[in-house]
Amino acid sequence: xxxLAASRSMFGRAGSRRRAGARSLRRRRALIGLLLVSPALAxxxxxxxxxxxxxxxxxxHRWPLLGHTSWIGLGNYAAMGSDPVFWRSLGFTVExxxxxxxILIVLxxxxxxxxxxxxxxxGFFRTVFFMPYVIGFAAASYLFxxxxxxxxxxxxxxxxxxxxxxxxxxxxxxxxxALFAVVLMIVWKTVGFTMLLxxxxxxxIPDDVHEAASVDGAGRWTTMRRVTLPLxxxxxxxxxxxxxxGSMLAFDQFYIITNGEPANQTLTVVYWIYxxxxxxxxxxxxxxxxxxxMVILMLITAVQLYLLRDQTER
Amino acid sequence: xxxxxxxxxxxxxxxxxxxxxxxxxIAWWAICGLVALMFLFPxxxxxxTVLKTSSEAAATPPHYLPQHLSGQNFRxxxxxxxxxxxxxxxxxxxxxxxxxxxxATLAGYGFARYRFPGRTLLFLGSLMTLMVPFQALLxxxxxxxxxxxxxxxxxxxxxxxxxxxxxxxxxxxxNAFAEIPQEIEDAAAMDxxxxxxxxxxxxxxxxxxxxxxxxxxxxxxxxxxxxxxLIFLSDQSRYTLPVFLTTxxxxxxGAINWGLLEAGVVVTIVxxxxxxxxxxRYYVRGLMSGAVR
Numbered sequence: 001x002x003x004l005a006a007s008r009s010m011f012g013r014a015g016s017r018r019r020a021g022a023r024s025l026r027r028r029r030a031l032i033g034l035l036l037v038s039p040a041l042a043x044x045x046x047x048x049x050x051x052x053x054x055x056x057x058x059x060x061h062r063w064p065l066l067g068h069t070s071w072i073g074l075g076n077y078a079a080m081g082s083d084p085v086f087w088r089s090l091g092f093t094v095e096x097x098x099x100x101x102x103i104l105i106v107l108x109x110x111x112x113x114x115x116x117x118x119x120x121x122x123g124f125f126r127t128v129f130f131m132p133y134v135i136g137f138a139a140a141s142y143l144f145x146x147x148x149x150x151x152x153x154x155x156x157x158x159x160x161x162x163x164x165x166x167x168x169x170x171x172x173x174x175x176x177x178a179l180f181a182v183v184l185m186i187v188w189k190t191v192g193f194t195m196l197l198x199x200x201x202x203x204x205i206p207d208d209v210h211e212a213a214s215v216d217g218a219g220r221w222t223t224m225r226r227v228t229l230p231l232x233x234x235x236x237x238x239x240x241x242x243x244x245x246g247s248m249l250a251f252d253q254f255y256i257i258t259n260g261e262p263a264n265q266t267l268t269v270v271y272w273i274y275x276x277x278x279x280x281x282x283x284x285x286x287x288x289x290x291x292x293x294m295v296i297l298m299l300i301t302a303v304q305l306y307l308l309r310d311q312t313e314r
Numbered sequence: 315x316x317x318x319x320x321x322x323x324x325x326x327x328x329x330x331x332x333x334x335x336x337x338x339x340i341a342w343w344a345i346c347g348l349v350a351l352m353f354l355f356p357x358x359x360x361x362x363t364v365l366k367t368s369s370e371a372a373a374t375p376p377h378y379l380p381q382h383l384s385g386q387n388f389r390x391x392x393x394x395x396x397x398x399x400x401x402x403x404x405x406x407x408x409x410x411x412x413x414x415x416x417x418a419t420l421a422g423y424g425f426a427r428y429r430f431p432g433r434t435l436l437f438l439g440s441l442m443t444l445m446v447p448f449q450a451l452l453x454x455x456x457x458x459x460x461x462x463x464x465x466x467x468x469x470x471x472x473x474x475x476x477x478x479x480x481x482x483x484x485x486x487x488x489n490a491f492a493e494i495p496q497e498i499e500d501a502a503a504m505d506x507x508x509x510x511x512x513x514x515x516x517x518x519x520x521x522x523x524x525x526x527x528x529x530x531x532x533x534x535x536x537x538x539x540x541x542x543x544l545i546f547l548s549d550q551s552r553y554t555l556p557v558f559l560t561t562x563x564x565x566x567x568g569a570i571n572w573g574l575l576e577a578g579v580v581v582t583i584v585x586x587x588x589x590x591x592x593x594x595r596y597y598v599r600g601l602m603s604g605a606v607r
Binding site for chain 2 (some may be wrong): 026029030031032033034035036037039040041043044046047048050051052054055058111114115119121124125127128129130131132134135136137138139142143144145146147149151152153154157158188192193196200245249251252256270273274277278283286287290293294297298301
């Protein structure tokens with residue numbers, strides 16, 4: 001009896017010791033986990049969250065590069081309202097986005113249709129169409145600066161040889177032609193990425209869906225319009241959002257190819273933020289425009305997250 | 315009725331052969347070949363042009379093919395200290411690759427395998443970086459770098475690149491580690507391996523494709539990045555290659571030295587193309603996982 005009680009109490013003690021051991025092990029693992037993620041958190045805190053808060057703080061000040069800063073409340077935001085360059089650059093960026101996005105979608109979809117099925121030679125073409133995507137925007141822009149130059153570039157010579165134009169085109173002389181040249185470069189450089197997105201979207205549609213459509217007597221065009229495109233809705237939405245966000249942030253290609261010319265007509269929002277902050281040294285004003293740009297982009301990203309959540313539920 | 319459905323039942327194979335008739339092999343090759351020519355045209359032309367003499371590269375109207383093959387443009391590039399900028403770029407790119415891989419591997423492992431208070435919140439917090447593009451943060455980021463005495467420094471630039479590479483990399487690494495069966499890790503722990511030893515000897519080798527993907531993306535973004543480098547670096551001796559290209563345009567005598575500029579473009583482009591062609595499987599897989607995030 002006594003032995004039993006003793007053994008029970010011994011068991012009890014062993015049990016609580018085991019529980020305590022499990023608790024301390026859990027605490028130890030929690031500590032190790034925190035240590036493992038701490039370098040990443042330090043990076044994100046110092047180079048992301050601090051600038052994020054500082055951006056809002058700066059946007060409420062007159063903030064020159066040197067010298068002291070002064071609180072002006074919403075003054076920078078008010079200045080934005082009456083700044084014609086800001087509105088023109090925002091309008092131009094939206095226009096550029098509205099031109100580039102549908103071109104990328106249509107051409108990317110066309111290329112994806114061309115190379116969607118596995119057949120001889122298809123790997124080569126996929127690689128070639130995608131290759132320019134890995135080149136940087138700056139290098140690709142300088143390549144096109146040369147290519148479209150009416151004197152030394154080979155684009156005009158080729159266009160004339162093909163009978164498309166009769167004399168060299170001064171691509172950077174007007175707003176429309178300059179925009180066209182930049183769009184040409186961007187489509188060449190990035191359409192392979194859109195192609196890849198559509199390719200994986202198309203490969204996600206089972207073959208029997210198309211067979212079922214043709215059993216029902218649907219022609220190719222009807223199948224495309226009524227079956228394929230609706231099933232690709234999510235891919236299309238994703239492609240649109242990526243193209244829109246990328247275009248809204250355009251800087252390199254305009255800084256390098258058009259230099260904002262002619263007469264500041266091809267200035268994008270990021271370009272104007274750059275000029276305000278780092279050429280005119282109005283860092284507070286640049287920060288205020290950055291806040292506005294960030295809000296616009298967060299709205300776009302919110303739409304993206306909403307659409308992706310929709311997909312996982314289905 | 316049954317006869318009709320039998321006929322319809324045979325339709326799919328016939329329809330597929332109709333499709334093939336509508337676009338037979340030759341037409342497919344012709345269309346793809348033509349499009350491929352358009353894609354390759356700028357690259358082929360720039361490579362041919364930098365092999366011309368510098369006066370021929372500046373000739374109007376230009377020739378497609380070099381009349382004389384010449385290394386003149388590359389010699390001029392080497393006189394412009396191209397190697398200094400290649401080393402700057404390579405240093406920043408390698409620093410970004412190593413830093414991103416180490417930090418994202420540690421954190422990806424922590425988030426995938428360890429429970430600690432605030433885990434979900436901290437993970438979402440670091441993914442938030444995805445929602446705010448760094449172009450929007452450049453102005454305050456510059457002030458932070460000035461405060462830390464890291465403005466006009468390649469180290470500061472590398473730290474910024476690592477930060478903005480982290481969300482994607484963290485996401486990829488966490489998913490890769492989460493897919494590894496717990497038993498593999500337990501076996502290592504049984505043998506008395508420490509956390510870091512388990513990570514290094516067991517987990518990382520199994521998750522190697524994800525590590526390669528993360529490394530590749532870090533390399534491409536650091537090697538190609540332009541705007542932050544343009545803003546943060548003020549001494550020309552510290553420029554990375556894309557920013558160095560801007561100095562070639564504002565040539566000494568006002569006229570652009572086209573052969574020199576495009577030789578600089580070729581030097582910037584070629585490493586990207588070579589690495590992509592060698593490792594494209596990892597790159598494309600990473601892109602897909604990143605795009606569908």
